[in-house]
Amino acid sequence: MRRILLLLLPVAALNAQSSLEEGSALVKQRCSVGYCHGLEGRAGRAPRLANRGFERDYLYKVIRDGIPNSSMPAFKATLTEKQIDSVVAYVVSLTPGGAPVAAPPAPLVRPEAAAAAAAVKTPAGFGDPARGRELFFNLENDTNCGVCHASGAAPDPAKLKGKSPRELLRDIVQPSAAVASGFPQLEVKLNSGEQWTGIRVEQTAARLRILDTSSTPPVLRTFALAEIAAQRPVAGSAMPSGDHYSFRDLLDLIAFLKQAPVDPAELVGR
């Protein structure tokens, strides 16, 4: 038993060491860059990390979730739990006496990550999600989807993921076929004689806001109710038709929205 323990100790120490090295490398590349934290935990524009005695749980949370209303970003989408652990280990080592224990603490469980990992099928199909993402957010393309679909004026990509590939194909090419409820268009006539059309975004006792998609980028317009002479709903979707996309573009867009390659059989029939 003692022999096994003795064997385990160097392994644990090695794990700790490689965790520190990985953490140091990550901090160098992601944290002590530019106008953020200084090198080796010294102060930069962002707070000094060395000799601050930060607790492990606090560091983990701040690195994972960021700090609201500050320039500290959340890293949960870009670093794995193991990587965050190694960053924490390194930052803790910057306070004398703060050397990490041999075994890193158990990572906080992320249930949705586990479920997602279980749900992913082996990809078999067409469409490049990375290229689809570029198309979706491509600023140069004047029918950039993201300006509406990542702004609250139209369903965001996470919601669109639940649609079938066939529905997505139809909606991109024939937007008015089935307009998402909750995003009606309004035509607004003002007392001044001006007239504007857009997706209704907000209506309160004091004001009406519409997203005018007649130009790119779309313009969110706010009118005081007192300025409005008349308003009426307009049929159809404000979404411009995607009928200029090539078939390959469409496959890539659908693959991006579904976060998986597309099975062509799902594009036909019901």
Add this chain to the structure above:
Amino acid sequence: MLRTLVFACATLGFAADVTPQRLNNSSREPQNWLTYSGDYRAWRYSTLDQINKSNVKKLRPVWMHQNGKLEGGFSPTPLIADGVMYFTSPWNRVFALDAATGKELWHYYYPAPKEMGLIYGPWNRGVALGHGLVFMGTVDNHLVALDAKTGNEVWNVTIESMKECGCNITGAPLVVKDKVIVGVTGGDSAHRGYLNAFYAKTGQRAWRFWTIPGKGEPGNETWQGDSWKYGGGSTWLTGSYDPELNLVYWGVGNPAADFYGDSRKGANLYTDSVIALDADTGKLKWYNQLIPHDVWDWDAGYELVLLDVNVDGRPRKILISPNKGGFTWVLDRRNGEFLNAWPIADNINWISGIDKKGNLLNRLEPKVGVPTIVCPSIGGGRSWNHGAYSPKTGLFYQTGIEWCQQVTVQKEDPRPAETFFGGVFELRKALKGDSGGHFGAYDPVTGKRVWQYKSRYPLLASALATAGDLVFTGDPEGNFMAFDAANGEKLWSFQTGSGHRGSPVTYQVNGKQYIAVPSGWGSAVGGLMPQLWPETEDFPAGCALIVFALD
């Protein structure tokens, strides 16, 4: 009661009347400060002389406003139009105050996102006025237009999703004719930069100029492979405008990755360039790239000061472009022709000099993995805080900084929306002389220095010049100072409680002249200073707008 109301409304004219005509001739309205740089020429000069070198010792505070937003430093240039002062705080709060009393008329708090996580901002350098509206760029890359009378939002455009681009707006927009022009940050990120113009009344985009040419466009060949897609080229400050030539001038920032240039071999147009665009169409009329294939982060983004002066005995229309790398360039503003470049700091080693044609001599390009001392530091031979020109003295007043850095270049691949520096740096003391800052008076064409005030710490506030023979600026310890414009004698100083990282202005209401200055320490470069001056880590933040007048 009704008579009082009518009188009150009559004395306060709102910016409904800030017309393009008034903006073209804003220097003829010294009682107002209608645009970010004082006027379209970026002189930051006022003909007001009620406050002058003989009475400035009697200058004292008359009112203050605190906005409560401390993070990042208080960096606006307040604007004053017809008795109303407009300015922004960090995190995009906008205030309209009675300029004589400081009483709040309205405020607008932009719904800034709770999570931002950007290295740019949350500071903001101020608004633009025109067409009855107040325009502001936001921490999440929106441009908003507010009703100047009420502060209600009228229109709001998402220029690009901040989450997708890792970019935002920290500079003041510029109203030119029927349009409002706004830049973008992103020079230290994997981003392709641009300058946008929107119709001021409707928010519809009028034109967009990509600072990095796309495939098939002239200049794209100056980028290796696909590096143009993530080339930086930000437009993060505020440009200038010549109504006669109808040219909008803007300074373009560094290429990305800042230090690692091996994957973007080529001149990297139009980064580190002064560009001149047709104000109506946004088409490029001329450019002059000051620093081809920059690997030091020397943005050419600072103010462009338009001057009509004699060069070599004959009158020329020029502009001067103070550059982060420590030189100030002098160009013909009709065609971009290089005329001269002069240093504003002693500690410059990334080149040995600039020849008569504008070529950079003996470029010191650090190798990957080799720690190298480069001067000045990434904070610049001068930071963005603006200089001022006085036609009375014929001198340009600007700060300069003596410091260096150790930089280690690292190979780095672009990750969209994330930082893209390509290296790490840390400040080092100046190689020549003491580390610190200075504020001096220079001939704008030759760079001949007439006087210099030395400061213990880098000076990070803008200058203001007046016909009262005064120049003003502030320091990191909170001292707001007035100097004799001709000889640099410090005539007056007031301790405002927190360091200066914004721009002072002057204006007049009911025949009384005021000086207004934001006081509030913070910012990216301010945050670097503890690396050389550890005590500055404890310098207090602040958020006070302080207004002075004579006793």
